Amino acid sequence: MQSGVMRTMRMSGLLLLAVTVSVLLLGNRPAVAGEQPIAFNHKAHVSKGLDCAICHRYVREQAFATLPTLQTCLMCHSAKMSDNPEEAKIREFAKRGEALRWQRLYALSPDAAAYFSHRRHVTFGNIACATCHGPMAERTTPPTRALVRFDMDFCVNCHQQKKVSTACVACHR
C-alpha cells in the first residue's frame, strides 16, 4: 500500500518533469510549429492523381511554389463532398470571407540572403519534390515542421554531385 503510494508519487513527479521539459523545448521552437487552419490531407488528394501544381501553382514557372488560396479549394469543395468536418471548414471560411493562412514549414534563413528557384530545379534540373521535401505526398495530416532540414550543406552537396556551380555568388546575391 505504502510503496504503491510512493510509486504513484514518484511517477507523477517524473510526468511533471517530462511535461516541464517538453514545454521548455517546444517553447524554444519558432511559432511555425502551430496548427494549420485546416487539417489538410496530401495523400487523399495526390492518390487521386492531383498534380502538385494544382495547389502549388507556380512551382514549375517561378522561384516560389506558393501555397493554395481558398479559391483553389473551392474549385472542388464548393459543395459538400464528405462527412469530414475539416472539409466543411472550407465552406465556413468562405462564408466568413476569411482567407486561409497556411503556416510555412520550409524556408531558408532570411539572414543568408540565398537565392533559390523552383523553376530552375524542378523544370530544368528535373529534380523530384521528394528529394528536397521528403514524403509530403504521403502525409495524411500536415506536418508541424519541415521533414527535411535545409542548411547550406544540403544545397552544396548536391551541387558538387551534379557538377553545378558552388561559387558563393551563385547562391548569395
Ligand code: HEC
Ligand atoms: C532542389 C530542392 C527542391 C525541390 C526539387 C523542390 N523544392 Fe520546394 N522548396 C525548396 C526550398 C529550398 C524551399 C524554401 C525556399 C525559400 O525559403 O526561399 C522550398 C519551398 C517550398 C514551398 C513553400 C514556399 C513556396 O515556395 O511557396 C512549397 C509549397 C514547395 N517548396 C513545394 C514544392 C513542390 C510541389 C515541389 C515539386 C514539384 C518542390 N517544392 C520541389 C526546395 C525544393
Ligand code: HEC
Ligand atoms: C481538384 C479537386 C480538389 C481540390 C482543388 C481540393 N480538393 Fe480536397 N478533396 C478532393 C477529393 C476528390 C477528395 C476526396 C478524397 C477521398 O475520397 O479520399 C477531397 C477530400 C478532402 C478532405 C477530406 C480528406 C479526408 O481525410 O477525408 C479535406 C479536408 C480536403 N479535401 C481539403 C481540401 C483543401 C483544404 C483544399 C485546398 C487547399 C482542397 N481540399 C482542394 C478534391 C479536391
Ligand code: HEC
Ligand atoms: C489539393 C491541394 C494540394 C495538392 C494537390 C498538393 N498540396 Fe502540398 N500543400 C497543400 C496545403 C494546403 C499545404 C499546407 C498544409 C500542409 O502542410 O498540409 C501544403 C503544403 C506543402 C508543403 C510545405 C510547404 C511549406 O513550406 O509550408 C510541401 C513541401 C508540399 N505541400 C508539397 C507537395 C507536393 C510534393 C505535392 C504533389 C506530390 C503537393 N504538395 C500537392 C495543398 C496541396
Ligand code: HEC
Ligand atoms: C538534389 C540536388 C540539388 C539540391 C538539393 C539543390 N540544387 Fe541547386 N541546382 C541543382 C541542379 C541540377 C541545378 C542546375 C539546373 C539546370 O539545369 O539549370 C541547380 C542550379 C542552381 C542554381 C543556378 C546555378 C547557376 O550556376 O546559375 C542556383 C542558384 C541553385 N541551384 C541554388 C540552390 C540552393 C540555394 C539550394 C538549397 C536551398 C539548392 N540549389 C539545392 C541541384 C540541386
Ligand code: HEC
Ligand atoms: C548552392 C547554394 C550555396 C552556395 C554555393 C553557397 N551557399 Fe552559403 N548558404 C546557402 C543557403 C541556402 C544558406 C542558408 C541555409 C539555412 O537556411 O540555414 C547559406 C548560409 C550561409 C551562411 C550563414 C548565413 C546566415 O547568417 O545564416 C554563410 C556565412 C554562407 N552561407 C557563406 C557562404 C560562402 C562563403 C560560400 C562560398 C564558399 C557559400 N556560402 C556558398 C547556399 C549556398
